[in-house]
Amino acid sequence: MNTKNILLMSCILLAGLAGGYFISGTQQVEQQSQGTVQTTAGGDGPCAGGAKPLMWRNPMNPSVTSPKPAKDGMGMDYIPVCADAGAASGPAGTVRIDPTVTQNIGVRVTRAVQKELSRAITTVGRVTFDETRLTTLHPKVDGWVDKLFVDKTGESVEINTMLLAFYSPELVATQEEYLLALANWQQLKTSPYKDIRDGAKRLLDSSLDRLRFFDVPEHQIRQLQQTHKVRKNMHIHAPAAGIVTKIGVREGARVTPASELYQIADLSRVWLLADLYEHEIPWVKPGDSASLTIASMPGRAFTSKITYIYPYLDPKTRTNKVRIEFDNRDGALKPDMFGDVAIASSTSKPGIYVPREAVLITGKKAHLFVQVEPGRFEPRTVKIGTSAEGQVEILDGVKAGELVVSSGQFLIDSESSIREAAAKMVAPALAPGPTMESSEIHPAMNMDPSVTHQPNQPAMQQMDMPGMNMNGMSTDPHSAGEPNGMGAGHPQGEGQDAPSHMNGMQMNGDKMKGMDMEGAQ
Structure with missing residues (x-):
């Protein structure tokens, strides 16, 4: 008897707990619904001064909106989008921030200045x-290097410094021609015939010019005139003072007019x-x-x-x-x-200049924020020119004397983008953005457009799917509900104890009229 009483009291206690939990949950849902209705219908809205919001937007996707409070797929509350009376007169994206908040987030403004800018x-x-003081030496005739007087690069030379001596058969022949012309002139210079004297003089001068054209130095020409003896080696002298930066030959080397002997800088x-x-x-x-x-x-x-x-x-x-x-x-x-x-x-270039950090480059466009009044910031798309010394020239979009945001503009830009998107979605001249009531629906799902999604109501209960017809579907236990599809009268496989996968499945013909399975038996 005591055992029965204990069991009875336990059942009564469990039933009371379950009933209380159910009643408490129902009251909480009703209170939330009443609070939502009061917030929407009353004047105590979430916006400043108790104003109603323009819409409610998805916290993860601002393009998805709802005319009333809702939750997204992850259970996050939609965010109210409030009207800004101060920004209504400005372009889309205008932001109003309390001066105290502006100071706290580090917003700084700088005046656009009209000036002439130069740069270092x-x-x-x-x-x-x-290059005009670089000298390269080449021989005028073929020959062989007999002696190098300057044989190391980096040496300093003066004008007419003797660089090398080389032997050339062509120069030997030219010396002999000069000596013959000199002897002929000495014999004929006293001739009574002017033509003979002039011819001997011209022959002497031409042979002397030939020696000079081959860069034979003057001191060797004087020795030739004085001694009347042909010299084997001719000298090459430095034509300019400088430093020897390159030596192209060594003693005993054969040289041609293409050979580079020295380079002097x-x-x-x-x-x-x-x-x-x-x-x-x-x-x-x-x-x-x-x-x-x-x-x-x-x-x-x-x-x-x-x-x-x-x-x-x-x-x-x-x-x-x-x-x-x-x-x-x-x-x-x-x-x-x-x-x-x-x-x-x-x-120097005249123009309107602002700090370089004030300009935000987004793709091919540039924009900045202008403080039109204390705490109110207006986005401007600008055309920029040259930049120098940390300044950027503004060709169009800002006037001289206007205050532009030079620090903290990224925080303002993020808020401005959200406001601009919201303004475009609620603008009467533009098509509304995708909302929870106007989301794209697959044609196969015939959903009544008059039915809107309620946050606390299962979505499947609002879907009318007349295309799924199961009137002819047989619920014979031989085909469903029995282990392994085996009904009474059909032997079950030995050692098999497979549970039924169809137990508890209810076929509602009114909700699933689209599945035409009349032939299923």
Whole structure:
């Protein structure tokens, strides 16, 4: 008897708990529904001043909206989109922020200034030879090098320094011709016949010119006139002072007019070739001052001017070279040195300029935010020009004196994009965005457009699917509901205990009229 009482009391207690849980859940749902209705119908809305929102948008996809509060597929509440009276008079995307919040999020504004802007260009350069002071020596005749007097590169030579001596059969023959012409002139210079005297003189002069054309030095010609003896070796002298940078032959080598004997460079003046990018070329012109600093000579700066801008680009580096000439009589600058070059451009361009960080580049467009009044920021699409010294030229979109946002504009831009999207969706002249009531529905699912989705109502209960007809479907236990499809009267396989997969499935013919299975038995 006691056991029965205990069981009875336990059942009563469980029934009471279940009933209380059910009643509590029902009351909570009713309260939420009443609260939603009060929020929608009353004046206590979620917007400022208790105003009603324009719509409710999906927190994950702003293009999906609803005219009333709802939840998305993950259970997240839709966000109310409120009307902004201050932004209504401005373009789409205008943002209003409380001045205190503006200060806290680090929003800074800068005035657009009308001015003339120049720039200083910093680049790298390489020291090289002055091409006009570079000398290359070649022999005028064939021969063989007999003696090298300057046999090391890097040596300093003066004008007329003897470089080498070489033997040439052609020069020997030319000397003999000159001696014959000289002897003939000495015999005929006293002739009473003017024509004979003139002919002997012309022969002497032509043979002397031949020696000089072959670069025979004057001191050897004087020795030939004085001694009347042919010399085996002829000398080649340095035509200019400088540093020997290349020796092309050695003693005993055969040379021809194509052989390069020496290369001499005058380093008292050198060139510097600096590289400029394409966008820097318009800022530079000949005559602009430039300074050069070398890492190996800290504290010393070499100053000069741009003398030439090359009319072509380097195809490998895509840069334009400019030439700067430096006085180098002390030899401090050496060819192939690298240094930092600072060019002070004399070119200035007038325009309206704003800080570079104020402009947001999105694809092929640029935009910024203008503070039209305290706490109100308006997006502007602008056309930009040149940029220099951290400033960007505004060709169109902003006037001089307007305040543009130069810091914190990314936060404003994100809010502006949301507001602009919302404004486009509620604009009467534009087609409405996809909502939960106007979402695309597959043609096979005939859903009544008058039925809207309710957050707390199962979606399947609102779907009318007349195309699924199961009136003729047999519910014979022999075909469904029995293990392995075996009904009573059909033997079941030995050792098989498969559960039924159709137990508990209810076929509602009114809701699933579209499945025509009249032939199923």
